[in-house]
Amino acid sequence: MAHDASATWNGFNYQGKVAIFHSLRVINQKLNEDPHFDFSRFELVLEHNEDFEIRDQNGPQSFHQVKAYNETSYSKFEEALLELAIEIKKHPGVKGYLHTWKAIDLPVGTSFESKIIESLREIIRNYDEALDKNVSVIAKSLTKAKDIPKKAKIIRRASIQPQTADGIKAFLEEAIEGDTKSTNRIERYKYPTELYCCDIEEINNLIPSELEVYYVKNGTNYTSSQVDKVVKFFLGKIDSHIIERHRSVNKGDPIPIKFDELLNIVNTDLEDMSDTYLANKFKDQFVSLLPLFCSDTELCSDNSLCDENKCNWHELTDYLCQLPPETLWDYYRGFSPHKKLTSKCNTDNAFEADIDSILHTLFPIFIC
Incomplete structure (x- = not known):
């Protein structure tokens, strides 16, 4: 487990709502492919390896970092992208997505992947060019010191094997250009609006919209009141899960939320006030x-x-x-x-x- 930030977010804020929206979107996409798709093996995992991830019977299908920064500079997201690059390097074929409140500014002619590669190479270069290797980010990640750069903490938490400076350097190099490279599997998340960003007002609109897509697809009669109640029950489900996660953070892996549980909420008549x-x-x-x-x-x-x-x-x-x-x-x-x-x-x-x-x-x- 890379880290746990359950204490700093809950089902009612931006990250929780993004997790709900993406889960609904996956459900609708799978039903488009197969109206009888079996979701019994699909699950949403909160704050385990990344902010959230989607799993099926074969393991992780996607990792997601969610950042509600009121900024657009790429440097603000470097650390989150370092976490993603390391995590999906460990899972060949799995994609990673960065969700942001505002669109990230990229210099003209510069691709998103090239910026990620540049960030990883900077860590490698920092190690190679250091006269005293002990002051490099990579070397500091191997110490037990508390006062170290955030990037060193991320590398330390990732428990990259072998736990040596050369081993970590080789891992980062392979993330850039090895057989299991990860930099080409990280994307900015593209929303139905065709934008690579989504603020809190828009995510509040996208969740009910995705629910309506589901109801229409399944020929289910619904009202705006029903949709609103389902959204709130979704938020309550995520919130109770995060609270329990915080209480049992040191008791092993988190308990996932089964997609069948989410579908049960969607398909329940919630018209009566409660x-x-x-x-x-x-x-x-x-x-x-x-x-x-x-x-x-x-x-x-x-x-x-x-x-x-x-x-x-x-x-x-x-x-x-x-x-x-x-x-x-x-x-x-x-x-x-x-x-x-x-x-x-x-x-x-x-x-x-x-x-x-x-x-x-x-x-x-x-x-x-």
Whole structure:
């Protein structure tokens, strides 16, 4: 296992939604090829080798890195791509995908693969040209020191064999031009919009769109309310999985989410209102407000501290994001007892989360 970042993301944020969308897209693509396709061996694995991966009976089918950076410079994604290049080098024939919030800027005449190759060669060159090999990224990855460059940490976590400087160098060289080279198997993920990027607003549209494709293909009658409820139950499924993953991070491999489980949610009639749906819907909205608060100087008067790692906001929000939807919803209901659930049959009336009170009263309490 290369690493585990389950504590820093949950099913309701960008990464979780991208994982849901891609899983639905795979389901629809397979059904296009074979209307009776058997999904019993397909599964979604969260935060094991990469942010998520798709597996079948033969092992990994694709690895995915998901980065919600509000930046476009290629250098911002170098480390994620190093992880992908190393991981898929270990799995011949498997592809790796980079999902980004914004499109990556590439110099005119420069390909995505050539930039990845350049990054790997820079690590090799750093080792070859170092007068003192011990100061190179490769050599530092073999130490037990904590204060080492991020790229050295990535190489260390990958446990490349043999665990020698020459062994790691040879591995990276083979990733560039060997029989199991990986640089030509890494792609920027292309969305149905024909773009190589997707922001949070667009992913929120793509998930229900993919669900509708499934329903139409299968001749299933559906309503917009049904689609919304399925989306929220998907988010709840991913979220509970991540919470459990965080609790058992040191207890072996993560338990995958079977595609059959996802299909069971898709094919269940969820028209009736439920407490679970309300909780999932609330957490989705709650999480979407977190970056809004932190980036607004009127709401968070001292957000400059974020850049200096002196603000406890991120630690607090990581904790809040790991709370089960029902716990977060119950807390909010206690905080806002004046809000009434007016109708069991009308979602818009039943769900009346007070956005202003969350932004202007509840969130500021957390940083006092």
